[in-house]
Amino acid sequence: xxxxxxxxxxxxxxxxxxxxxxxxxxxxxxxxxxxxxxxxxxxxxxxxxxxxxxxxxxxxxxxxxxxxxxxxxxxxxxxxxxxxxxxxxxxxxxxxxxxxxxxxxxxxxxxxxx
Amino acid sequence: xxxxxxxxxxxxxxxxxxxxxxxxxxxxxxxxxxxxxxxxxxxxxxxxxxxxxxxxxxxxxxxxxxxxxxxxxxxxxxxxxxxxxxxxxxxxxxxxxxxxxxxxxxxxxxx
Numbered sequence: 204x205x206x207x208x209x210x211x212x213x214x215x216x217x218x219x220x221x222x223x224x225x226x227x228x229x230x231x232x233x234x235x236x237x238x239x240x241x242x243x244x245x246x247x248x249x250x251x252x253x254x255x256x257x258x259x260x261x262x263x264x265x266x267x268x269x270x271x272x273x274x275x276x277x278x279x280x281x282x283x284x285x286x287x288x289x290x291x292x293x294x295x296x297x298x299x300x301x302x303x304x305x306x307x308x309x310x311x312x313x314x315x316x317x
Numbered sequence: 318x319x320x321x322x323x324x325x326x327x328x329x330x331x332x333x334x335x336x337x338x339x340x341x342x343x344x345x346x347x348x349x350x351x352x353x354x355x356x357x358x359x360x361x362x363x364x365x366x367x368x369x370x371x372x373x374x375x376x377x378x379x380x381x382x383x384x385x386x387x388x389x390x391x392x393x394x395x396x397x398x399x400x401x402x403x404x405x406x407x408x409x410x411x412x413x414x415x416x417x418x419x420x421x422x423x424x425x426x427x428x
Contacts, residue, residue, distance in 0.1 A: 207360075234414060245321065245406065245418030246361070253414050261415065293360050303349070304410065308360030 205229055207309035209294050215315045216284045224279040224312050226294030234297045235277035236261075236306065237269060239290040246293060252277055253299075284316045319345040319411050323419035331427055336397045338422045340390040340407030347409035350383060350390045355404045355421065364405075365392075397426045 207228045216222055228235065233254045238246040238261075248261030252271040266288060268280045277296075281288060291313050295306040320343045330336050340350065349368045353361035367374045367383045367390065374381045380393040394401050407419040 236414075238418075243325070243420055245420045247418075248415060251414050259414075262417075295360070299414065303351070303366045304414075304416070305351070305363040305366065306361075306416075308362070311358070311360055 207294055207296055207307050209309035209312050211312060213313050215317065217317050218285060220284050221282050224292055226278065226309060227276045228296040229275065230296060230307060232296035232298045234299055236295040237279045238293045238295065239263065240293060241290050286316045288314065289316045290314060319417060321407055321409055321417055321419040323407050323422045325420060327423040327425060329425045329427065330397055332398060334397055336394040336424055338392040338405050340419055342388050342409060345411060349410060351408040352381060352392050353406040353408060355406055361406055399426045399428050402426045
């Protein structure tokens with residue numbers, strides 16, 4: 204079991220460029236999440252997908268779009284990157300029915316926007 | 318707005334001592350609180366969950382308390398080891414699938 208995998212691990216973009224961050228989980232979880240982590244701040248929820256076929260905005264959705272491609276995969280797209288989107292991005296998955304919403308995180312993508 | 322606050326200063330303790338980390342929440346009443354561990358360059362890893370109707374939860378050398386009057390959770394690591402050095406995150410639900418994370422407290426355990 205690989206758990207949650209993310210690609211790429213590192214990325215440097217120029218302002219205005221676009222890119223998609225990929226995430227996949229092999230735990231058959233229904234719910235998946237995208238967070239960003241900035242120095243001195245807690246992880247902030249960008250978007251989440253409660254189940255396959257649904258997506259909802261989190262705390263900081265502006266500038267991002269998501270696609271829940273199937274039960275395993277949940278991608279995050281930056282259409283026109285801005286320096287303010289420089290951050291570490293984490294994908295997570297969970298199975299709410301287990302009663303504790305324990306989230307399993309990927310290793311993160313470190314994104315720099317110049 | 319709903320907030321979780323953790324001590325932003327790093328906690329330095331000697332090996333073998335008990336580390337105590339604090340999490341305070343404001344403007345809401347979470348149904349549960351979770352604690353995660355995060356090592357540099359890695360994603361958080363779940364450690365423990367405590368529900369609002371539980372006063373204390375233990376797992377090996379870890380103990381978590383939940384005081385709904387003080388709006389606070391304490392996270393204890395007994396007989397701490399250098400391998401316990403990491404950042405510890407307090408997390409709570411805010412309804413449905415949404416959670417909020419504290420910024421974390423960095424723990425250093427010296428041999």
